[in-house]
Amino acid sequence: MLSITGTLTLTAKVGRATIRQVASAAGVSTQTVSRVINERPDVSAETRSRVQGVIEQLGYRPSALARSLVQQRSYTLGVVTAGLRILGPSRTLAGITAEAAAAGYALLLEELPRYDLDDTAPIFEALLSRHVDGIIWAVPEVGANRNWIDRRPVQPEVPIVYLTMEPRQNMWVISIDNYLGARLAMDHLLARGFRRIAHIAGPLDWWESRQRMAAWRDALQDAGLEAGDKCWTEGDWSSASGEAAADKLFQQYPEMDAVFAANDQMALSVLHQAPLHGRRVPHDLGVAGFDNIPESAYFRPALTTVQQDQYNVGKVAVEEITRIIEAAWKGVATIEPKSIMLAPTLVVRRSSDRLANDDEGGGTAYE
Amino acid sequence: MLSITGTLTLTAKVGRATIRQVASAAGVSTQTVSRVINERPDVSAETRSRVQGVIEQLGYRPSALARSLVQQRSYTLGVVTAGLRILGPSRTLAGITAEAAAAGYALLLEELPRYDLDDTAPIFEALLSRHVDGIIWAVPEVGANRNWIDRRPVQPEVPIVYLTMEPRQNMWVISIDNYLGARLAMDHLLARGFRRIAHIAGPLDWWESRQRMAAWRDALQDAGLEAGDKCWTEGDWSSASGEAAADKLFQQYPEMDAVFAANDQMALSVLHQAPLHGRRVPHDLGVAGFDNIPESAYFRPALTTVQQDQYNVGKVAVEEITRIIEAAWKGVATIEPKSIMLAPTLVVRRSSDRLANDDEGGGTAYE
DNA sequence: GTGAAAGCGCTAACAT
DNA sequence: ATGTTAGCGCTTTCAC
Numbered sequence: 001m002l003s004i005t006g007t008l009t010l011t012a013k014v015g016r017a018t019i020r021q022v023a024s025a026a027g028v029s030t031q032t033v034s035r036v037i038n039e040r041p042d043v044s045a046e047t048r049s050r051v052q053g054v055i056e057q058l059g060y061r062p063s064a065l066a067r068s069l070v071q072q073r074s075y076t077l078g079v080v081t082a083g084l085r086i087l088g089p090s091r092t093l094a095g096i097t098a099e100a101a102a103a104g105y106a107l108l109l110e111e112l113p114r115y116d117l118d119d120t121a122p123i124f125e126a127l128l129s130r131h132v133d134g135i136i137w138a139v140p141e142v143g144a145n146r147n148w149i150d151r152r153p154v155q156p157e158v159p160i161v162y163l164t165m166e167p168r169q170n171m172w173v174i175s176i177d178n179y180l181g182a183r184l185a186m187d188h189l190l191a192r193g194f195r196r197i198a199h200i201a202g203p204l205d206w207w208e209s210r211q212r213m214a215a216w217r218d219a220l221q222d223a224g225l226e227a228g229d230k231c232w233t234e235g236d237w238s239s240a241s242g243e244a245a246a247d248k249l250f251q252q253y254p255e256m257d258a259v260f261a262a263n264d265q266m267a268l269s270v271l272h273q274a275p276l277h278g279r280r281v282p283h284d285l286g287v288a289g290f291d292n293i294p295e296s297a298y299f300r301p302a303l304t305t306v307q308q309d310q311y312n313v314g315k316v317a318v319e320e321i322t323r324i325i326e327a328a329w330k331g332v333a334t335i336e337p338k339s340i341m342l343a344p345t346l347v348v349r350r351s352s353d354r355l356a357n358d359d360e361g362g363g364t365a366y367e
Numbered sequence: 368m369l370s371i372t373g374t375l376t377l378t379a380k381v382g383r384a385t386i387r388q389v390a391s392a393a394g395v396s397t398q399t400v401s402r403v404i405n406e407r408p409d410v411s412a413e414t415r416s417r418v419q420g421v422i423e424q425l426g427y428r429p430s431a432l433a434r435s436l437v438q439q440r441s442y443t444l445g446v447v448t449a450g451l452r453i454l455g456p457s458r459t460l461a462g463i464t465a466e467a468a469a470a471g472y473a474l475l476l477e478e479l480p481r482y483d484l485d486d487t488a489p490i491f492e493a494l495l496s497r498h499v500d501g502i503i504w505a506v507p508e509v510g511a512n513r514n515w516i517d518r519r520p521v522q523p524e525v526p527i528v529y530l531t532m533e534p535r536q537n538m539w540v541i542s543i544d545n546y547l548g549a550r551l552a553m554d555h556l557l558a559r560g561f562r563r564i565a566h567i568a569g570p571l572d573w574w575e576s577r578q579r580m581a582a583w584r585d586a587l588q589d590a591g592l593e594a595g596d597k598c599w600t601e602g603d604w605s606s607a608s609g610e611a612a613a614d615k616l617f618q619q620y621p622e623m624d625a626v627f628a629a630n631d632q633m634a635l636s637v638l639h640q641a642p643l644h645g646r647r648v649p650h651d652l653g654v655a656g657f658d659n660i661p662e663s664a665y666f667r668p669a670l671t672t673v674q675q676d677q678y679n680v681g682k683v684a685v686e687e688i689t690r691i692i693e694a695a696w697k698g699v700a701t702i703e704p705k706s707i708m709l710a711p712t713l714v715v716r717r718s719s720d721r722l723a724n725d726d727e728g729g730g731t732a733y734e
Numbered sequence: 735g736t737g738a739a740a741g742c743g744c745t746a747a748c749a750t
Numbered sequence: 751a752t753g754t755t756a757g758c759g760c761t762t763t764c765a766c
Contacts, residue, residue, distance in 0.1 A: 016524065018743060029753045034745060042751060064496040065436050066743035070758045074432070076497075079476075084464065085678070090457035097451065097478035106497060109446075109476045111464035129431040130443075130473060157383065239665035265662060272667055295632060295662060298606040300639055311452070385759060396737045401761060409735060433759035437742045 017058040026054040037062050064106075068131055073329065077105050077321065078127035078135040080120075082112040086237075087293065088310050092138055092163065095314025103322045108132055115142040116205075134159045134321040138314070141165035141207035159324040161317050166207055167339030172324070174317050174340045178208045181306040181344035182215030185260055185288040188304070190223055192352055194258035194286045197225075199232040200245040200270070202262040212262045212290060231256070235266045242266030246273035258286035258352070264293045264305055271299055271351065287351040301356075302349035312342060384425040393421040404429050431473075435498055440696065444472045444688065445494035445502040447487075449479040453604075454660065455677050459505055459530065462681025470689045475499055482509040483572075501526045501688040505681070508532035508574035526691040528684050533574055534706030539691070541684050541707045545575045548673040548711035549582030552627055552655040555671070555713055557590055559721055561625035561653045564592070566599035567612040567637070569629035579629045579657060598623070602633045609633030613640035625653030625719070631660045631672055638666055638718065654718040668723075669716035679709060 019037075023030040028051060035043045036051045043051075054060070068074035079096055083089045093109075100107050108130055110123050127135055137160055139145065146165060161172040189197055199216040202209030213232070220227040230252045235241035242261060246269050249256060261267035267289030271281055279285040281301055289296060292307040320340070327335050350356055386404075390397040395418060402410045403418045410418075421427070435441035446463055450456045460476075467474050475497055477490050494502055504527055506512065513532060528539040556564055566583040569576030580599070587594035597619045602608035609628060613636050616623060628634035634656030638648055646652040648668055656663060659674040687707070694702050717723055 019745095020743080030744075031746095031754080032752060035752085038745085044751060047751080061492060061496050063436075063498065063743050064493075065432060065441070065498050066758085067745075068758095069430075069432050069436060069743080069760090070745050072758070084457045084461040087454055087457070090451045090454070090460075093457075094451040094478065097476060098480065101478070101480075106493060107476045109464060109474045111461065111468070113465065113468075125428060126473060129428050131430065131432050239662055243665070265665075268662060268665055272665060295606055295635060298610070298632075298635055298639060387759080397760075398737060398762095399735085402736090405761090411735060414735080430759050433742085434761075435742095436744090436759080437761045439742075 017060040019060070019062070022051065022054050022058060022060045025058065026051045072131075074131040074133055075105050076108055076130065076132050077318070078108045078110065078130075078132035080110045080112065080123055080127075080135065080137050080139055082115050082117075082139040084111055088291070089138065089140075091310040092314040092317075095311035095316075096136060096138070096318055097314075098311075099315045099318035103318060105133070105318070105322065112139055115140060116145045118145060118148055120148050128157060132158060133325045134161070136161050136163065136314075136317050136321060138163045138317070142203075143205040159321055159328070161321045161324075163313055163317055164208065167341070170337050172320060172337045172339070174313055174320065175342070176308040176310070176313060177341040177343055178211035178308075179215045180341075181290065181308060181346075182212040182260070182262075183219055184344070184346040185290065185304070185306050186216055186219035188346055188348065189258050189260060189286055189288055189352060190219065192286060192354055194352075194354065195225055196231075196253070196256045197258040197260055197286075198249045198253050198256040199227075200242060200249070200259060200261040200266050201232060201234045202266075203236050204234055209262055216260055235262070237263050237265060239265045239269045242269030243273060246270045250277045257284070258288070260288045262290055264289040264291045264296045264299075264303060267296075267303055267305065267351075268299055271301070271303070282351050282353050282356055286354055292347050297349065299351070301351045304349045304352035305347050306344050307347050308344040309342065316340060316342070384427040386427070386429070389418065389421050389425060389427045392425065393418045439498070441498040441500055442472050443475055443497065443499050444685070445475045445477065445497075445499035447477045447479065447490055447494075447502065447504050447506055449482050449484075449506040451478055455658070456505065456507075458677040459681040459684075462678035462683075463503060463505070463685055464681075465678075466682045466685035470685060472500070472685070472689065479506055482507060483512045485512060485515055487515050495524060499525060500692045501528070503528050503530065503681075503684050503688060505530045505684070509570075510572040526688055526695070528688045528691075530680055530684055531575065534708070537704050539687060539704045539706070541680055541687065542709070543675045543677070543680060544708040544710055545578035545675075546582045547708075548657065548675060548713075549579040549627070549629075550586055551711070551713040552657065552671070552673050553583055553586035555715065556625050556627060556653055556655055556719060557586065559653060559719055561719075561721065562592055563598075563620070563623045564625040564627055564653075565616045565620050565623040566594075567609060567616070567626060567628040567633050568599060568601045569633075570603050571601055576629055583627055602629070604630050604632060606632045606636045609636030610640060613637045617644045624651070625655070627655045629657055631656040631658045631663045631670060634663075634670055634672070634718075635666055638668070638670070649718050649721050649723055653721055659714050664716065666718070668718045671716045671719035672714050673711050674714050675711040676709065683707060683709070 019030045019033050023033045033051055036048050077100055081089050081093055108127060135158060163174050165173055167173045201213045204210055217227045233245045233248050235245045259270045261270055267287055270287050274281050274285050281287050289303050289305040292305045296303040296305050324335055386397045386400050390400045400418055403415050444467055448456050448460055475494060530541050532540055534540045568580045571577055584594045600612045600615050602612045626637045628637055634654055637654050641648050641652050648654050656670050656672040659672045663670040663672050691702055
């Protein structure tokens with residue numbers, strides 16, 4: 001029977017055994033313990049079970065930190081987000097957490113205090129100093145907050161996947177196709193017979209807002225319809241701004257017969273303002289939104305809107321970045337960066353049904 | 368002039384200088400470089416600036432990993448969350464990220480796939496193996512998902528702060544006072560003259576739901592009013608469940624003159640179902656919700672609801688846990704665990720104003 | 735004010 | 751199948 005005092009460090013803290021303590025208690029070398037915890041085949045069954053017994057008994061837990069240091073690989077992803085207070089980014093984050101867990105990666109999270117932050121160096125420093133294997137930049141493209149990209153070295157230390165932005169050369173970008181989504185909504189309104197369709201844009205320093213607005217304009221122009229300055233106005237995503245925007249449109253474009261709002265919150269305000277201007281939705285005014293927030297099926301009337309799968313954006317981002325990391329690790333020739341555009345879908349509800357029967361006003365939303 | 372080949376590792380990867388490379392290039396020892404990057408006073412101004420020059424030039428960045436290993440302290444917090452798809456948890460997370468950044472801590476994020484997960488050991492393993500200095504358990508208390516707490520060792524390796532749960536002995540708990548919040552809503556409805564107040568509860572395996580419901584019942588009973596089984600029903604937080612719940616209440620408790628819903632989404636459905644049952648809100652039916660989601664000011668009528676500052680919960684959690692960590696690090700005698708209950712506030716809007724003038728129906732919500 | 739030696743906990747590369 | 755040596759990048763003694 002081996003004395004436990006052997007090479008045991010006497011000052012060992014309670015509750016945190018080291019590989020050396022395990023080795024000594026099991027009467028083997030640290031290397032053998034390492035082989036056991038990494039499930040390597042070249043350990044005899046007898047030794048393995050003995051070591052495993054000691055591990056259990058001592059409550060030993062390998063240090064991912066030490067492992068990362070020696071392997072120069074941390075199985076950790078850096079995630080930079082912004083605007084967690086609103087729902088979109090958190091959904092993307094949910095997709096990231098789920099897929100990262102499945103892929104065996106931990107997540108180091110940073111949230112930008114503002115969307116329009118240009119000095120991103122400290123964020124990268126913080127992440128890289130902790131040896132992340134890759135970075136997911138899940139910040140919407142707003143204003144000039146992508147300028148720093150052009151200042152970055154051509155070969156970054158770790159792969160970076162960018163979300164929610166205009167695809168660019170030589171970069172990994174994963175976005176929802178906002179233009180397509182808005183186009184789906186517009187084509188639907190046109191097909192339903194609406195002709196004078198107004199637009200409440202999101203803040204136009206957002207790339208997503210510009211995409212949605214471009215689709216609105218193109219759809220009208222392609223149909224030979226009017227899309228002049230009086231036909232649209234800008235909001236800031238909030239219901240409050242939507243209210244002001246709706247009032248403005250009723251004033252400057254009274255002949256409009258439909259409104260396409262850049263998100264559901266602003267569309268909600270249109271639903272509420274319409275009756276005050278003597279319009280019934282959808283008979284006198286068609287309305288469509290964007291996002292498909294959970295409540296939109298319960299607006300009155302239920303809101304036709306564009307569904308974007310933000311959860312999936314996060315999921316795909318992790319899938320891609322882990323592929324890149326694994327490839328680089330295996331020494332595969334650098335993978336060519338590509339952009340991925342995910343297609344949104346249209347959810348048709350009552351707010352765009354101009355021939356709707358008045359009687360079926362309540363009850364469940366139909367989709 | 369020193370040859371750069373001196374002690375330089377020739378296989379050094381581009382873009383990642385080590386402290387040794389800096390030392391060698393600056394003609395000093397690694398200790399001196401360490402002193403410079405840690406802003407220790409005992410370095411001559413001349414040496415310091417020379418070293419700093421080399422650091423800039425080489426783009427050297429200290430490895431937080433190596434530092435964590437040797438100092439046995441990572442300046443990293445583990446955050447365990449659940450339900451990022453909905454807004455509450457993300458707001459708390461936003462408070463955590465902001466305060467952690469301010470305190471100089473990084474965040475390792477884990478999301479539970481389900482609320483009612485009882486086998487939490489792997490989560491702790493993952494976090495502790497990465498040497499987190501503390502853990503914030505930001506998972507709502509649902510069903511038996513707190514049972515594992517009683518199985519944990521009395522002295523955990525790192526401090527844990529629990530959010531959104533019933534305060535317990537010898538634990539750090541930070542919660543919103545749901546009972547108080549619901550009581551605020553109920554006392555307000557009673558003060559406005561409503562007497563037969565029904566309740567749509569959240570899922571009753573949630574601690575928060577039970578708190579809100581207890582306050583509903585107590586408020587009625589304290590006023591000598593009825594709070595029997597026909598006066599309430601259970602939803603699942605969704606607007607869809609709220610719709611079914613509202614219908615059920617109109618059937619089983621037709622004499623009700625108000626509804627207190629456990630969240631705003633379910634309250635929204637009450638607002639919509641009321642007209643179908645010949646009730647005008649607020650004249651024939653008062654309605655109050657809980658959460659103050661952004662849209663609730665734009666419901667029609669605008670919704671009276673309870674505001675809970677979930678962002679602040681996250682902020683306070685980080686403040687507390689960093690205090691505990693710093694204290695432990697300085698060897699201060701263990702701080703006595705305590706629970707903190709944060710008070711919600713009531714936001715009074717039109718849906719509870721039974722004497723409201725019909726004319727002022729539209730426009731801006733008044734608060 | 736500065737440096738040398740030792741070691742945090744682990745694994746890669748070689749022994750045997 | 752197992753052990754030895756070296757070292758990941760840094761900090762902590764303790765010298766000088």
